[in-house]
Every structure is written in C-alpha cells, then in structure tokens.
Amino acid sequence: MRVAVGLVVLLVLGVIVASRFVGGDDTDTSGETAQTSAAPRTGPVALVTVDAPGAGSAECRTLTGALPDALPNAGDALDRLPLAEPAPPATAAWGDQVREPVVLRCGLNRPAELTPTSPLRVIDDVQWLVVPGESAATWYVVDRGVYIALTVPEHTGTGPLQQISATVASTLDPAPVRTR
Template identity: 55%
Template sequence: MDRPRVLIAAGLAVLLLAGVIIASLVFGSREQTAEPPPPTRTGPVALVPVPAPAAGSADCGTLLKNLPASLQSGSTVLAKAQLAEPAPPASAAWTDQRSDPVVLRCGLDKPAEYTATANTRAIDGVQWLPIDGEQSSTWYLVDRTVYVAVTVPATAGTGPLQDLSALIGKTLPRKS
C-alpha cells in the first residue's frame, strides 16, 4: 500500500509543479510595468524662425528685458531656457527639461485668424486669440502695440499664460 501512496504523492507534486509553471507563464505576462519617465531634454531649445517684422521694436525690447526667469505650470516650475543659435529675434522659451517648452515670440505679423468676428479671451485684462493645435495651443496677443505669440503645450495648463498676461498688462501699452 505504500507504493500507491508514493505514486499519488509524486503525481500530485508533478501536477503542482506544472500548475505553478503554467500560472507564472499566464500571469507573469500580464505583469504591469510603469511607464518610464519622459527623457530629460538637454541643451538649448531650438526654435524655427518665423517672420517677425517688429521683433526689433522698442516694445519687444521692453517685453524681453522684463520676462520672468520662470513660469508656473501647475506644481511644476518652468525655467527660462537658453535658445539654440541661430535664435530667432525677440523669442524666449521656458521648460522643465521633460516636456515641450512654452515659447514666446514678439513682433509677429497680425495673425490671419484675427478677424472682426474672432473669439478672443481676456486673461488679466489682456486680450488673446487662441488657436488650438493637436498637442499645443498658440495664443496671439491682439490688444497691444505689437503682436506676440505664446505657444503652450497641452500639458502646461494656464499658469504660463496667466504669468505672462500679468507682465504684459504692466509692460506693453494698449493699441490706441
């Protein structure tokens, strides 16, 4: 009688081992892995040139001289970044080195989308024309003496625009 018990015990051990192997194959492949953090961006921010006929104006000079060293984006602080050469005139960027930068360009032409019926939005008393893109929005300043564009990644929230609107309200005169 000992022999049947040994065979049963051996059979159960083999079944248990097979079950563990099968379970590890099935459930091990469903293991959840955390997404790796986005890569850290290094070096200066490269910007493509765009026509900016008033980039050399006194108003753009005043604005650029008063730009903050950082912008608030939710709980993240975006630091003013060095621009890659050749840098477009009257431009600036802020980044946290992980996401796309917030980019400001001063002295642009009037945006074609800015018509008599365009929907503008006021932020801290400054009028902006928002143009939504897939992964960012570009906000055109439309009530001051120069046109300014601020491109904000979708992940940045409204903090950068609020910071810049407060500065622009104090720095640039309204159109007469």
C-alpha cells in the first residue's frame, strides 16, 4: 500500500514539474500573465454592420476620403487594413496582423452615454466622449455634424486618437454638442 501511495505522489510531482517545462502556464515570475502569441490574421477585417444613418452623408464621405494610410502608435505605424466585403459604409480599420484593429465608423446615432453632464475630452479642438469597454474603449466625436466612433483596443497608444482628431479638425466644421 505504501508503495502505491508513493508512486501516486511521485507521479503528481512529475506532472507538476513537467508542466513547468513543457508548455506550462503563461505566468511569469512576477505573477503577471504573459501575452500569448495569437495566430496571425489573414485576409480582410470583417466588421459587423451597426446602425449608421449618416454614413452616406457628405461629412462622412469627406472624412473617409481624408483618412490616413497609417496611424502612429508608440513609435510604430498601424497600417490601414482592407475590409471584408460587404463592408459597412463609412468605416476604416488600422492595425497589424496579430492584435485587434483600431476601427473608425462615421455617421452613427448619438451615443446613449452622451448626456448634459457627460465628461468630454478635447484633443486638437475636437470633443470626444469616451465609453470604456472590456478590452477596448470607444471614443465618440460629439461636436461635428455627424457622430464618429473610434474603437481603440487596450494597449494601443494615443497616436491613433491624435491623428484622427487632427483629421477630423481639418476636414469637418465644429458643431454644437447635442445631448438630446
């Protein structure tokens, strides 16, 4: 009986030791979970269609025509990505082949989170409402003739917001913030 118990203990210890060397978990010595490498994305980015009644507006056509081919991100560039057809109108995406892309949508409905007391952030004279999400934040331009959303995944720098703010400021005239 003691031999059987001893063999079970050795087997359990062997599995624990082997799991540290073969595959193991993705926890480093600081207790932080390491980012696992995802399979590279191949092909165009598929975007879900959302209600965007102003997507066909002159403002959205002007903005999408002025969007850059790349967005700065912590010293790197996020290249404009092709969109899967049928792509929703007035949309664009930038990123790399591994992480979730930065996505712009123009012509959306007024965000429900926009109220008279909503805290707004100003970047390059453009007023933004930030709506945090689980793994990304969506920033809404709220002071132009159309609502524009920029969804920025976590761990993305401020470069995309700054570049899109500059593009919005140079292409679309300011308008009063409408909270109703």
